Amino acid sequence: MSSNVLPTGRPVKTTGLHSGEIAPGVAKVDPIIVADNITRTFGGLHAVDVAHLEIPRGAITALIGPNGAGKTTLFNLLTGFDKPNTGTWTFDGKSISGMSAFKVARLGQIRTFQLTKALGLLTVLDNMKLGAKGQRGEGLFSSLFPALWRKQDQELEARAQELLVKFKLDAKSADYAASLSGGQRKLLEMARALMSDPTLVMLDEPMAGVNPALTQSLLDHILDLKKEGMTVLFVEHDMAMVSHIADWVIVMAEGKIVAEGPPEIVMKNPAVIDAYLGAHLDVDLGVVTGRVNEKGEQL
Amino acid sequence: MDWGQILSNTAAYLISPETIAYALAALGLALHFGYTGLLNFGQAGFMAIGAYGYAISILSFGAPWWVGILVGIVGSVIFAFILGIPTLRLRADYLAIVTIAAAEIVRLLFTTQAFDEYTNSADGLGNYHAGFRAANPIPEGTYGFGPWVYNETQWWVRIFGILLVVVAALIVWALMRSPWGRVIKGIREDEDAVRALGKNVFAYKMQSLVIGGVFGALGGVVLALPSAVVPSVYVTSLTFFLYTILLLGGAATVFGPIVGSVIFWVIMAFLSNALPQMVNAGLLPFMTTTQSQVLRFILVGVALMLIVIFRPQGIFGNKKELTFVK
Structure with missing residues (x-):
């Protein structure tokens, strides 16, 4: 127990x-x-x-x-x-x-x-950023023009890093999620959910x-x-x-x-x-x- | 053995229309399979629609050449919707079954006698080149050096095709560095997880299917540009050649399909030139020259197996990915 x-x-x-x-x-x-x-x-x-x-x-x-x-x-x-x-x-x-x-x-x-x-073959940071809602760069046409979404993406990145620090995954942010242990994946999934x-x-x-x-x-x-x-x-x-x-x-x-x-x-x-x-x-x-x-x- | 001729014929395939066409179609497949995880086994169907859309609009309806290309693109978009609406909600393996069948249906529709007036059934289509050649800005003459000496028409086909490849590669690259690409790659890994994060997975898969299908259609157009539309080209094995190219170069890469196509065609050209000469020179006493042509495809099959077993990420794939291949 x-x-x-x-x-x-x-x-x-x-x-x-x-x-x-x-x-x-x-x-x-x-x-x-x-x-x-x-x-x-x-x-x-x-x-x-x-x-x-x-x-x-x-x-x-x-x-x-x-x-x-x-x-x-x-x-x-x-x-x-x-x-x-x-x-x-x-x-x-x-x-x-x-x-x-x-x-x-x-x-x-x-x-x-x-x-x-x-999401194994995405980095931990990309996993986090995927969690955020209302991203301008997720539209097919707007995605082709970084000027439309770069600023928002940077803000999301900062927020994601903050959450990763809180969940003690910040050292892993550039690694593939597949390299995390089972417990760390649970943490990542929870942190990702919070991005929204x-x-x-x-x-x-x-x-x-x-x-x-x-x-x-x-x-x-x-x-x-x-x-x-x-x-x-x-x-x-x-x-x-x-x-x-x-x-x-x-x-x-x-x-x-x-x-x-x-x-x-x-x-x-x-x-x-x-x-x-x-x-x-x-x-x-x-x-x-x-x-x-x-x-x-x-x- | 005439090594000079073998090497010269081989080198020509570095920039042959076939190489360019396959690179375009494989780029579409990279978007489908490499990035989105859609197991599309019907890319040959998209190519056939591109080629026939181009040729039929010109021959039967007198359209300008660029309208023919647009018709091919629109046709492939419609085909993507017809394929995608019933199947994209299902599991990946169902899409594979449906696409392989749909591509065959497309091919059989183009070869059936019923539409002979438009498709010329099994004989295929030709003599639609006037418009495209009239748009050629290159003055008459032969240009180039070494094995790459072509007349203005041959250069025009190649340059136009290479421009299409560059544009397609730029689009794939721009899409994949964006948040859109992030969602797409997420869907490849686990679509339920992406759905749980509030993304409309079905719409993303449809967009991917459409864009990759359009690249396939453009590949079909490039294949039709130099000579004719030959229905027997658009068979299922074409799709499997594209998969060989894709896996050789790296499924989730921008340059992989392009370099993969070059390597594939160079090796095919080398074998088709070298093997018969080796037979004639008595180096392969156990086979005839005809058999040696079939040996090419056996070797392609063996190569595909070796790639998948020993280097599943392809030439350009990220080495780290290999560690986590499921």
């Missing part, structure tokens, strides 16, 4: 995010994402079946659940990388159901990937495959995002990290949201303990989601 590297000082948690009794799908005081009736099936498998979900603004929300719970599928649906069978959702009050991924990203909802997508000044950062397993020393710095960066006013939604398996940095935890199992709430409360929820923490490894997940009873009979 990497919990031994967690600092002694606890990060400041944001509280008072929900209104009404805590239950799956509870309303939030200030939601940034509101989703309704989202379903996605792969053949006969109901990968995602979410009746109602709200993500609180300005907080760090963790999405947890066992493998195959539908977390990444939900991520893909919310970011336009996959199309749901049913469902509507809004981001910042605007309906973005069915919107293509690049338009979603332009609205300020930026995601990273479970399998890190550093997002309002919501969605991180799909930011800690996966990262060594404990880097984990600490990644955690600090996630906490920094909140300090700078961004909303964070992340998928994670390591419960110690989730309870350390998350203000709100949403638990999925078999495509459904089975519990949510502040981490200290969710961790005590028997449904979560059953579904995720493995207290009753022998219990069928269907019991938690209400698909089968404890004897394994369909309900």
